[in-house]
Amino acid sequence: MPSKLFRYALAPLVVMSLVTATACGGSDPTEQETSDPSTPITISFFGSDASPTWNNMKDDVGQAITKATNVTINAEYDVSGGGTQKIALMTASGEYPDMIFPKGSITKLVEAGALIDLTDLIDKYGPNIKKVYGDDLSRLKYSKEDPSIYVIPTNAGVGQTTFDAGGGFEVQNAVMKELGYPKIKTVKDFENVLKEYKEKHPTINGQPTIPLSLNADDWKIMITVTNPAFNATGAPDDGEFYINPETYEAQLHYKRPEEKEYFRWLNHMYNEGLLDPETFTQKSDQYMSKIASGRVLGLIDQEWDYQQAENSLKTSGMAERTYGHYPVQLDEKTKDRSFQDIGAPVGYGIGITTSAKDPIRIIKFMDWMASDEAQVLNNWGVEGKQYEVKDGKRVVPAAVQERKVNDNTNFTKESGIGMYNFSVRYGDGVKDPGGNYYTTNFPEQIIAGYTDPEKETLKAYGAKTWKDLFPQKDEFPVKAWGAAYNLPAPDDPNYTVNFQKSQDIVRKRIPEAILASPDQFDKIYDQMIAEISTDDMKKMEAEYTQMIKDTVELWGEAPAAK
């Protein structure tokens, strides 16, 4: 039988040479076509995130864009896997759309030589892009070895001000009220509050009270279990690495002794019966339904992760069971750095590929999208339809606002608002020359959206928003490397493999350590540290350190914006 097998295995090899011969015809950039903005053009685009409300530019904003630029975007948005698979196939076949939003797969496209350097194009045809980014333009450079600009960041607004705190440690407003709004600065304070209330009320609505629950379902473990170890010990969140602000040395953050103490505290919480024993087995929806039942006193989470449950509390008349955010620390020596300034945002963005026939026309389009006119159009919609100008102020009519909230899907589909993020733009809190905000989110909205119990709690602490309870950004220096999780990770397999291994180890050992008896904690934690301190792991950390150092050097070349 095997001989037969081999005989027939030969045939594909012959076919192979035929297939590959046809598979590797690359295309050269043909940049020299001059681009007349008056001729209509269709630009193909691939976006790695899903965008099901995409309506082929038939919406109001889309039509306005086509009218102004003669550009039609033919877009395909990924529905699975964030673009990785589709982009892998593109690089294998050498056929790309004109414009692409590759997210993390940018390294693959760069390696394949599929993206064109935008530096000169921006210089010649990008006055608006240059205006928005200012001196921080050098931050867009890909790397020290390859200082080309491949993408224009579209994922975050420049100058973005966050109006409210959505993270930290959370306690139900009802708990704080009953205990007379005590100060909670350290994990001990937090623990005492939960404990005291639980002893007073062993059940809530007839079900057992859960003092603290966390969500460790898949990657959420990073949000509620491992990342808070950064914040509670006075370090900024840089993904999986702690970066020494002086030396730029990167290490897996679990190696910091203070974080070990943080996890020891979680272990203590578990052994005291204060941490939900199902923390590491429950799925997100179980976690959510516990919160929605109103009997989870405290959380350590980001608001977007438990939003649904909080909404449910509001609609079912348990508004007093919603949560406040507190900058809790392991001890009084440190400060929460959630609001430390990361400088001009870099990260995921849109690039132009070598398949594009007319890159000049495309960059002109992207530049137009960065203009004041286009930003207002994308954020506010069409004047007279989605907003009005009264006394020089942009106002959203009540009827439009009503639809925005209650019929969002259809409203977005018809208006196209927010769907045309094809270039750099300003974030919340930035005002245009006319004194209007570019975006439709402002601080007043946040306060108006609070429930009464939230307002009551905030009043007791003399604050207007939860953010007021947190250390503000002017208390810390600007981070020289921005936020490490925004930087493209090293693409070398030695790095990626060992990084994945470190994640596998951490995600297994941290829960094990937390659920151990207190005398076993040290043994398990130290074993984990040993497992993530092998030579391979150290090499991985060294590679990351180098990447951070290179970034700081690269960005430092231009005068710092401030």
Next chain:
Amino acid sequence: MAANKAFNATRGDKIFDVCNTIIMALVLIVTLYPFLNVLAISLNESSDTVRGGIHLIPRAFTLENYSVIFQYQGLLQGAQISILRTIVGTIFGLISASMLAFTLSRVDFQARKFISTFLALTMYVTAGLVPTFLLIRDLGMINSFWVYVLPGVVSAFNVFIIRSFIDGLPYALQESAKLDGANDFTIYLKVILPLCKPVLATIALFLAVGQWNSWFDTYLYNASSPQWTTLQYELMKVLQQSTQQSGAVNANDMAKQMASISPESIRMAITIVVTVPILVVYPFLQKYFVSGMTLGAVKA
């Protein structure tokens, strides 16, 4: 068994029947639960579902989850293509599997052993995403309807299932047809196919469900040609809309949307939307493999 009814049941038979009915009722309850649970949640308000505890009856009845799904454009176009691919794919698959099964059931067929081995191996060798993609591209099947049907025409699994059924048929039927001067194709058409109805119905069900449920081929090959979109692919988009978590851009809008609809509810409603058509068609296939048939009638 229709025939069994006429038979006078003994006491042992009666005990057996009672036990069997109880077992079947238990299976019925246990397997009905997940589907009813899905149905109940799909008909319940999202914000209420979050609280958990929905089992068989919706607590806060609403049709909103369905209306969210049906708001999307492209569903109708997708449904048409899905129906078309299901019909065409099932027919192609049945023809290939039954013909191959018939030839491979013939012990006297010279190439029997080679073809069996050749086909069996296709089930266990996988080439991977990239080479397959390049092949489909080089065959010019990207952005076309045929990519749904042609690559899956030959399924070794189906061939062997049908062959095992043919092996159970009396060979004498073929012999007598042969003596009457029928050629092999006529035997296949006139003798084998009519007898194979139960297994063909089964395979048709597998093929149809496979075609109806697949979205990955649309995603890989036809994502940029809206005229060939499929229902499942469009529904994937709907689901994505409700799951998107990375929308740091529009945190406020996201929060608002989540207030009204959650991915769980949408997923449940989608399950119902795609399963109901299968349930509607099912009885027509089921009659072929649930009721017993009498070979005697054919023999005579």
Next chain:
Amino acid sequence: MESTTKQASSRKRDQAASLNSRKTGGFWKLFKQQRYLYLMSVPFVIWAFIFSYVPLWGWLMAFQEYKPARSFFDQKWVGFDQFITLFQDQQFYLALRNTLAMSFLGLIFGFIFPVIFAILLNEVRGMVFKRTVQTVSYLPHFVSWVVVAGIVTKALSTDGGIINELLVSLHIIDQPIQFMAQGQWFWGIVTASDVWKEMGWSTIIYLAAITGIDQEQYEASRVDGAGRFRQMWHITLPGMRTTIIVLLIMSIGHLVSIGFEKQFLLGNNLVTDYSQVLDLYALKYGLEMNRYSYGTAISIFNSVISIILLFTANGIFKKTTKESIM
């Protein structure tokens, strides 16, 4: 009472006899005689060759350090390096162990339950009830694993999960058990969930096989005074024999590739030592990192093991039961 088995072998003998009687001429004569058989099979064989065998050139990637967008011949050839890396990774062996454990359990219970269910269903007398049970039993097949995993996790929860409440109220246990937190329960939970979800669907093939059984056999056995159990054992089961064996052989070939969806969705960080399976390992350490070559090496390993298992199973069944697929 072994009539069917006897019939089966005599059928084969008949066919072999007719084969011998015809085998008078040479290859070409027989070829001509069987031209219809060739016409009905060769086009599909070519078809399968194009879609299943031609893309296998991709296997050569396993011997390279493949980088996309570089021509195939400009790739760096690394010999067996990918395989060496694979065989040196401890996680690979853990994943292999878990895969085999769960697939053996799946093989045993995934066969026994549908077969028994098919036989019992066949004995149900009321046609409406029979069809209802059959229809309902396959419904969970259409409920995705995400949903099923949610239901299972909730049922096994210590916070009001139905299984724990039941066990406590029946005084089988004093304290709720954290089923999902313990590795030793995991394989069982996966297998049980799988049987629950897929039993009805798998039964359909057996039901089709049962309908192929000649009703006269039941009548004849009743005349002989056979009870229900004897009929099930001596008529129904042997009637499904070929189908069962064919499915068994094919499933044995699939022992190392069982997917990862259910393990991934039912698993959590406390049971990773028991839930990590090969297909997930291949995805995590291969494709998701764009290590195409490594991913291909794993799939070649899978294919080779599958083919060995397939030929072994086929050979054993051929010898012992005279049934086989090749």
